[in-house]
Amino acid sequence: MADLAITPPSGTAPAHDEHATSTGLPNTKLAMWVFLASECMLFGALISTYVLYRGASDVGPYPDDVFDIPYTSVSSFVLLASSLTMVLALAAAQKRDVSRMRLWLLSTALLGLTFVAGQVYEFTVFYDEGLSISTNLFGTTFYVLTGFHGVHVTFGILMLLSLVGFSAADRLPDDAAFPVEMVGLYWHFVDIVWIIIFTVVYLIPTPAPAPV
Amino acid sequence: MSETETRFQEELGTRDMPDPREAQAPHHEHPSAKEYIRIGVILAVLTALEVATYYVDVGGALVPTLIVLSIIKFALVVMWFMHLRFDSLTYARFFVMGLAGAATLYLIVLISFGVFVVE
Numbered sequence: 104m105a106d107l108a109i110t111p112p113s114g115t116a117p118a119h120d121e122h123a124t125s126t127g128l129p130n131t132k133l134a135m136w137v138f139l140a141s142e143c144m145l146f147g148a149l150i151s152t153y154v155l156y157r158g159a160s161d162v163g164p165y166p167d168d169v170f171d172i173p174y175t176s177v178s179s180f181v182l183l184a185s186s187l188t189m190v191l192a193l194a195a196a197q198k199r200d201v202s203r204m205r206l207w208l209l210s211t212a213l214l215g216l217t218f219v220a221g222q223v224y225e226f227t228v229f230y231d232e233g234l235s236i237s238t239n240l241f242g243t244t245f246y247v248l249t250g251f252h253g254v255h256v257t258f259g260i261l262m263l264l265s266l267v268g269f270s271a272a273d274r275l276p277d278d279a280a281f282p283v284e285m286v287g288l289y290w291h292f293v294d295i296v297w298i299i300i301f302t303v304v305y306l307i308p309t310p311a312p313a314p315v
Numbered sequence: 316m317s318e319t320e321t322r323f324q325e326e327l328g329t330r331d332m333p334d335p336r337e338a339q340a341p342h343h344e345h346p347s348a349k350e351y352i353r354i355g356v357i358l359a360v361l362t363a364l365e366v367a368t369y370y371v372d373v374g375g376a377l378v379p380t381l382i383v384l385s386i387i388k389f390a391l392v393v394m395w396f397m398h399l400r401f402d403s404l405t406y407a408r409f410f411v412m413g414l415a416g417a418a419t420l421y422l423i424v425l426i427s428f429g430v431f432v433v434e
Contacts (some may be wrong), residue, residue, distance in 0.1 A: 118381055120434065126405060128403055133406065137409050139413070140409050140414065144416070146422045147418065148417075150421070151373050151421035154430060155425060157430075172366065173366075176366045177361055180359065183362060184359075186355070186358075186392060187354075187395055189350055189352060189396070191351060192395050194345070195349045196421075284398075287396075291392050291393075295393060298389050299385060299399070302385040306365060307377075307381055
């Protein structure tokens with residue numbers, strides 16, 4: 104099989120992969136998209152479970168008792184802003200403007216941290232108001248869904264900070280746009296999941312609990 | 316195309332198919348920072364509209380409006396920030412396959428459990 108190895112036609116070699124691929128596309132990027140497609144299944148399951156048990160709790164607190172829409176709206180704006188700073192980091196990386204790339208990456212990590220801190224605070228407030236993961240079906244499905252999302256954001260922050268660290272240690276390739284783009288894809292995915300969660304969990308009203 | 320590539324394609328039965336590296340190579344450059352900021356502003360406005368919709372009594376239009384707004388936001392991020400609009404169609408195919416598969420599967424589950432039945 105060794106003599107069947109493919110050599111790319113001139114001018115169409117992948118810009119970032121060390122090896123030519125049979126698709127002509129970087130394997131890393133293809134793998135990232137496949138991973139994100141599989142993540143749709145994971146979050147689809149969690150969101151569906153929340154919707155399935157919406158309004159099915161026998162005891163409170165119910166969503167209307169604990170949700171603070173203005174507070175969560177600000178969190179949503181923060182995460183949305185982090186997606187913007189992420190693409191600005193990519194634009195800077197493509198221009199090989201390393202200092203600006205680091206600045207935008209740090210801004211993205213900081214906005215992500217703000218979002219996670221806001222989520223932790225929200226969880227503690229909800230807990231103080233009597234909503235734990237085992238209080239009712241709302242608590243279970245809500246904490247599992249938003250908790251999984253929060254863990255994903257946290258991993259994203261670690262990846263962003265790693266990129267900044269590698270860049271500071273001069274361990275990123277000259278063209279840092281590719282690793283920045285890969286982390287960016289993950290980060291934007293986390294953002295689009297929140298777009299759905301914000302609408303489905305927070306904004307769409309929950310049916311009133313059935314009278315006992 | 317080299318002889319070894321031709322042999323490889325014959326073995327795979329893809330001899331007459333277009334060369335994927337040529338057919339699927341990225342067509343466009345990524346947007347500029349200015350365009351990204353424009354999309355960011357549009358996303359912020361759409362989010363503000365979503366939140367406003369929550370407070371304004373729009374009756375039965377609330378849920379459809381919120382869903383449409385979130386789909387627009389989702390599409391803007393995927394197409395522009397994740398560059399699916401500019402990159403190879405192969406990435407889009409993989410992602411849409413996962414997304415559509417998940418949406419279909421879970422919609423069937425929710426319909427089976429009567430979630431959308433109005434009593």
